[in-house]
Amino acid sequence: MSLANKLSEERRARLAAERLLELKQAELFAANRKLGNHAQQLSNEIVETRAEVAMVRGENQRVKTELGVAHEKIQIAERRLWHSIETIQDGFAFFDADNRMIVANRSYLAVFEDLEEVQPGITYPRILQLLTEEGIVNIGSERPADWRARMQDRWQQEAPEPIEIQLWNGEHIRMFDRRGPSGDVVSLGLNITESVRYQQELHEARQKAEAANRAKSAFLANMSHEIRTPMNGVVGMADLLTETDLNSEQRLFVETIKHSGEALLVIINDVLDYSKIDADRLVLHPEPFDLEQTLHEVVLLLQPSARAKGLSLKIDYDILQPTRFVADPGRIRQIVTNLMGNAVKFTLEGGVVLRVVGEDANENQTTLCITVEDTGIGIAADKIEHVFGEFNQVEDDRNRQFEGTGLGLAITRRLIEMMQGQVWVESEQGVGSCFGFRITLPVDDGDGANCRKLDPSLRRILVIDDTDEDGTTPLINQVAALGGTPILASDPSTLSAELIASVSLTILGLEQDSPEFQPTLDAFNSIAKDAPILALSHDPKRFTETGLTRLRMIQRPYARAALLEAITSTAVPCALPEAPQPPVQVGLPKVLLAEDNRTNQLVFRKMVSKLALDLTLANDGFEAVTAFETQRPDVIFMDISMPGMDGKEATARIRALEGTGPHVPIIAVTAHAIDGDKDIILDAGLTDYLTKPLRKDALLEKLGLYCPQVQLAS
Numbered sequence: 001m002s003l004a005n006k007l008s009e010e011r012r013a014r015l016a017a018e019r020l021l022e023l024k025q026a027e028l029f030a031a032n033r034k035l036g037n038h039a040q041q042l043s044n045e046i047v048e049t050r051a052e053v054a055m056v057r058g059e060n061q062r063v064k065t066e067l068g069v070a071h072e073k074i075q076i077a078e079r080r081l082w083h084s085i086e087t088i089q090d091g092f093a094f095f096d097a098d099n100r101m102i103v104a105n106r107s108y109l110a111v112f113e114d115l116e117e118v119q120p121g122i123t124y125p126r127i128l129q130l131l132t133e134e135g136i137v138n139i140g141s142e143r144p145a146d147w148r149a150r151m152q153d154r155w156q157q158e159a160p161e162p163i164e165i166q167l168w169n170g171e172h173i174r175m176f177d178r179r180g181p182s183g184d185v186v187s188l189g190l191n192i193t194e195s196v197r198y199q200q201e202l203h204e205a206r207q208k209a210e211a212a213n214r215a216k217s218a219f220l221a222n223m224s225h226e227i228r229t230p231m232n233g234v235v236g237m238a239d240l241l242t243e244t245d246l247n248s249e250q251r252l253f254v255e256t257i258k259h260s261g262e263a264l265l266v267i268i269n270d271v272l273d274y275s276k277i278d279a280d281r282l283v284l285h286p287e288p289f290d291l292e293q294t295l296h297e298v299v300l301l302l303q304p305s306a307r308a309k310g311l312s313l314k315i316d317y318d319i320l321q322p323t324r325f326v327a328d329p330g331r332i333r334q335i336v337t338n339l340m341g342n343a344v345k346f347t348l349e350g351g352v353v354l355r356v357v358g359e360d361a362n363e364n365q366t367t368l369c370i371t372v373e374d375t376g377i378g379i380a381a382d383k384i385e386h387v388f389g390e391f392n393q394v395e396d397d398r399n400r401q402f403e404g405t406g407l408g409l410a411i412t413r414r415l416i417e418m419m420q421g422q423v424w425v426e427s428e429q430g431v432g433s434c435f436g437f438r439i440t441l442p443v444d445d446g447d448g449a450n451c452r453k454l455d456p457s458l459r460r461i462l463v464i465d466d467t468d469e470d471g472t473t474p475l476i477n478q479v480a481a482l483g484g485t486p487i488l489a490s491d492p493s494t495l496s497a498e499l500i501a502s503v504s505l506t507i508l509g510l511e512q513d514s515p516e517f518q519p520t521l522d523a524f525n526s527i528a529k530d531a532p533i534l535a536l537s538h539d540p541k542r543f544t545e546t547g548l549t550r551l552r553m554i555q556r557p558y559a560r561a562a563l564l565e566a567i568t569s570t571a572v573p574c575a576l577p578e579a580p581q582p583p584v585q586v587g588l589p590k591v592l593l594a595e596d597n598r599t600n601q602l603v604f605r606k607m608v609s610k611l612a613l614d615l616t617l618a619n620d621g622f623e624a625v626t627a628f629e630t631q632r633p634d635v636i637f638m639d640i641s642m643p644g645m646d647g648k649e650a651t652a653r654i655r656a657l658e659g660t661g662p663h664v665p666i667i668a669v670t671a672h673a674i675d676g677d678k679d680i681i682l683d684a685g686l687t688d689y690l691t692k693p694l695r696k697d698a699l700l701e702k703l704g705l706y707c708p709q710v711q712l713a714s
Contacts, residue, residue: 097183099124138166172196228671232693235261236603270407288444289329293559312351315557319481321358325441338408343374350375371436379427453483458504458571465509475509492519500528505571508535588614592633594624596642607696621645635707640670648684655685665706
């Protein structure tokens with residue numbers, strides 16, 4: 001090979017080597033650059049990792065610090081909680097699911113005193129055993145094993161009921177045990193010794209209060225008896241004196257004595273009634289009664305007082321409403337008497353209206369609104385509620401002249417509330433007042449009294465009465481409500497023999513001071529002297545000799561039932577049954593009075609002095625039993641409060657002597673007035689009941705009921 005070729009190859013080789021070197025240098029540069037980038041990235045990662053490590057280390061340090069603080073707080077809270085548990089007087093213990101004690105405070109462990117065994121780790125059954133074996137708990141007459149079994153059964157329940165135990169030293173502990181979801185039990189023993197002692201003191205105080213209340217009731221009963229017994233003599237003798245020949249001055253004295261005694265009895269009744277209501281001892285005694293008749297009886301009772309003051313008393317009883325209801329008639333009468341009595345007392349001129357309106361009704365009961373409206377002195381607006389308070393009266397110059405206990409309206413409101421009713425009052429000073437109450441009463445239709453009507457043959461009735469401005473009269477509506485066919489005649493000149501003969505009855509509604517009254521009487525005397533006439537009058541005593549042969553009078557105001565009875569018995573034709581003839585008696589009927597008070601014996605003798613009977617007196621229960629054995633009376637009036645042997649014991653001995661044979665009627669005569677005495681007395685074997693002071697009409701009523709053979713002395 002030539003030199004030129006060698007040089008050429010060498011040059012080519014050198015160029016190739018240079019190119020290869022350049023290539024390798026490029027690759028090396030790229031690798032260096034890549035390595036540099038990686039080194040930079042790695043360096044960055046190291047920096048980041050170091051930062052993260054530093055942050056984690058800081059966080060770990062913060063968490064460790066916070067954990068330390070939290071742990072310290074937990075330790076403080078535990079110390080405080082346990083310190084609190086240790087300082088409380090009640091026992092506290094914690095048991096695990098295996099019934100082993102985990103912890104207990106000193107109060108819990110103190111119950112077991114020096115028993116070192118009672119500490120954390122002891123089981124609950126072993127605690128029960130120690131309680132009975134060491135006599136720590138008072139289990140009474142229960143066997144220790146039975147007591148432990150009962151307590152163990154309670155402990156095993158999901159929610160044990162609290163239980164009370166008594167320790168040997170008399171302390172009372174109430175145990176509260178609560179079981180957690182995992183079976184752990186928290187046991188808390190509260191020392192309730194003071195509460196038990198307080199309850200015992202309350203019980204003793206209640207017993208003392210009840211004893212004091214019984215003593216008060218006994219005192220009121222004795223006071224009632226001690227006052228009513230002499231009042232029986234005062235009122236009874238005054239009542240008998242009114243039947244004797246007296247001059248006007250003597251009659252005034254006697255009536256003053258009688259009215260004063262009755263006023264005193266009203267005060268006594270108010271005090272006793274309020275005492276019974278206050279002690280929740282007053283009991284209502286519902287029974288069927290005629291409400292309209294009861295209201296008319298109240299008005300008739302107050303009529304003399306109203307007439308003496310020149311006042312008019314009226315009753316506006318809705319004729320569309322029934323009259324017979326089921327309620328306590330005595331308390332209804334008492335409520336209306338209180339309201340009407342106050343109206344009459346505080347009214348100086350004008351009148352009083354008793355109004356009865358039905359507000360709602362169904363088949364079995366009716367809601368009634370009963371109001372008493374007067375034209376009296378009225379009540380100031382700020383004093384209205386005051387009048388319903390106990391012992392309260394409106395104090396001003398106008399009413400200081402009116403006397404009273406101030407209990408009437410308080411008793412009235414309480415009675416109405418006992419009947420589930422409401423009471424209200426509306427008043428304007430100087431104009432008048434309206435006291436009203438609303439009650440719902442069951443309707444009594446047992447005997448059809450609310451539907452009684454006139455017989456068809458007696459329905460055509462002639463009514464002679466003054467008419468109102470509209471040409472009608474309330475009497476027309478009353479007759480129509482009874483099923484009658486009224487014919488109105490307001491002018492006596494229109495009367496004729498034919499007209500009078502065509503009716504079953506003539507009702508004369510004219511009062512004696514009416515200008516048409518005397519002409520009407522003259523007309524009847526001239527054309528129909530023997531016609532049946534029913535006269536209505538507020539004051540029957542003012543009726544003088546009329547010359548009419550078949551005249552009957554009833555006093556206004558009258559009840560619907562009274563008007564129906566008067567029409568039925570007076571109208572023509574009138575099929576009246578013959579009066580029953582008394583049975584033939586051999587000798588006089590025998591009446592025995594057992595009464596230790598001589599004055600009351602005298603009152604009784606005088607009240608029956610006009611009757612044909614054989615009266616025997618007994619001064620106590622022993623004499624009453626002896627008189628019964630020797631005389632066998634037809635009826636006995638038995639005083640309850642007598643020395644030696646009282647009326648109830650004497651009655652029991654008489655009933656024992658009678659055995660199973662016929663029993664003689666024994667009527668209790670007593671001055672006791674506390675509610676419930678009547679039931680006690682009747683349960684003792686007595687037949688009926690009379691209260692003191694005795695009323696002659698009530699006494700004669702009982703005699704007629706239980707000894708009908710008694711007649712007036714010839």
